[in-house]
Amino acid sequence: MPSCVIIVENLPVPLDRRVWQEACALRDAGWTVSVICPKSKQFSAAFETIDDIEIFRHDLPLEASGRTAFLFEYAAALFHEMRLLFKVGRRRGFDVIQACNPPDLIFLVAAPFKLFGKRFVFDHHDVCPELFVAKFERKGFFHKLLLLAEKATFRTADLVISANETYRSLAISRGGKKPEDVVTVYSVPDKARIRRVAPDERLRAGAQTVLGYVGIIADQDGVDHLVRCVHHLATDHGLRSIRAVVVGDGPALESVKRLAGELGVGEHITFTGYLRGEDLLAALSTFDIGIIPDPVNEYNDKISMNKVFEYSALGIPSVSYDLTETRRLLGEAGRYAADATPAGLATAARPLIEDLELRRAAGERAKALADAQFDWDREAARYVAAYARLAPQADGRAVRGV
Missing domain, CATH: 3.40.50.2000 (Glycogen Phosphorylase B;)
Incomplete structure (x- = not known):
């Protein structure tokens, strides 16, 4: 059975609806799925299993609001993500690492594992250079660093999952990806989970x-x-x-x-x-x-x-x-x-x-x-089909454990 670990930093799972739906889609397609994410007040458990998906959560030292604070938060997150990747590897192994931005730095923890035959998927949730400009109303040195981190993420990725067609175009034009290695998957809600009920x-x-x-x-x-x-x-x-x-x-x-x-x-x-x-x-x-x-x-x-x-x-x-x-x-x-x-x-x-x-x-x-x-079943099928090419049996490689 192929296995993957999904890393998301800015929201806990299952609160992050897109990530949770992706994890469930892979599980339903026969993948063993683990998730690494931060804790929150609502999701404070360091570990839990929900619907056969194992979730590993870590602390963050603060809720960043300035550039220096963001750097401190990202450094702490990268440390915990690396630590938990080794833990997942020892516990159940993985063939694929999926990183969900922001930030565009998770490739740093994924890249060493590519030496062991692991595959890297970049789930492109946000355009971080543009987000920086929106937050701070300037470009300059940090904006250039973000563009470099984005480019490094694209180059490290074996597959890019884009949140919309604009992102897909950026992955190809700004990130230098081949069109066949970039797949658009919209964050459409699962109709089985969203419905009208009696109003409050x-x-x-x-x-x-x-x-x-x-x-x-x-x-x-x-x-x-x-x-x-x-x-x-x-x-x-x-x-x-x-x-x-x-x-x-x-x-x-x-x-x-x-x-x-x-x-x-x-x-x-x-x-x-x-x-x-x-x-x-x-x-x-x-x-x-x-x-x-x-x-x-x-x-x-x-x-x-x-x-x-x-x-x-x-x-x-x-x-x-x-x-x-x-x-x-x-x-x-x-x-x-x-x-x-x-x-x-x-x-x-x-x-x-x-x-x-x-x-x-x-x-x-x-x-x-x-x-x-807006049909999640269609988006999920596209997502799972893109993942299928990374499964070990697809290329004859057996890359279990770390």
Whole structure:
């Protein structure tokens, strides 16, 4: 039986939905799967087995917020990833190492194992050089280092799994990969796990319209734009019977809460924190309109956001800025702000708030799009087929253990 170990640094598993779905797809295809990831408050066990997938978690010394802190975090993570790779190797062996960025440094722990015949897969979740520019609004020395790390990762990889077609183009043009060695797999939710349930009326709190957000709450995610959007809707447009429900957690959570208080819209916004299982589905089922507040920049223009897939799967109409990948995915099923400001986002959302028939039709278009195009079974089949060429029996090599 072929085996692999998946390394992800920025989120624990199974919270990272893409990684968990990939791990399950490989398990269902007959692979032995292990995962190395960080701990969190919700997932604090150093080791556990879920559905026959062994998960090894490690501590991180801090939640990085500056360049120096990021370097310290990455160094600690690389140490633990190397330590746990040896542990997985002794425990059950592996034929393939899959690294999920950010950062583009995990190739450093994978590269030595290639000397023992292991294969390396790069699961390209984020464009880190563009993310740096979005966070720090500059390029310079660290940006050049990130470009070098990205190129080294691409060159080390036997196979690249791209999160969208834009990423695939970058792997080929900027990373020098052969087209046949780059496969696109979108982060589409598994329809067996995402469905409408009874809404949580406590979250609605009597409001006529609920604007929803689900995801990580970091500076680049634009939750502050959502807060300002609510402020514009309540003050400039006079729409007082609205409520925003923000589902998720992250380093910018406290700052956006403060902003809501400063703008006087704290009573219109509920921050639920991290939710899972039925609680998450109930919150999502309460959303009338899904807000995608990620601001316009070089990074967000290239990424395919999980929110797009999740809102659409539940028939929730989306309002966003006019971002290339978002428009590529949603097309006419989305509504886009005419200008890249929270005021523009509010203006785009207003017709869906006031016109129930327009909102219903927009939700139906989103659901029809999801049913026709956002199919995890199809993405999983493409992912597993790409992996099959790396299995030991595919090239006659038996590379078990370390």
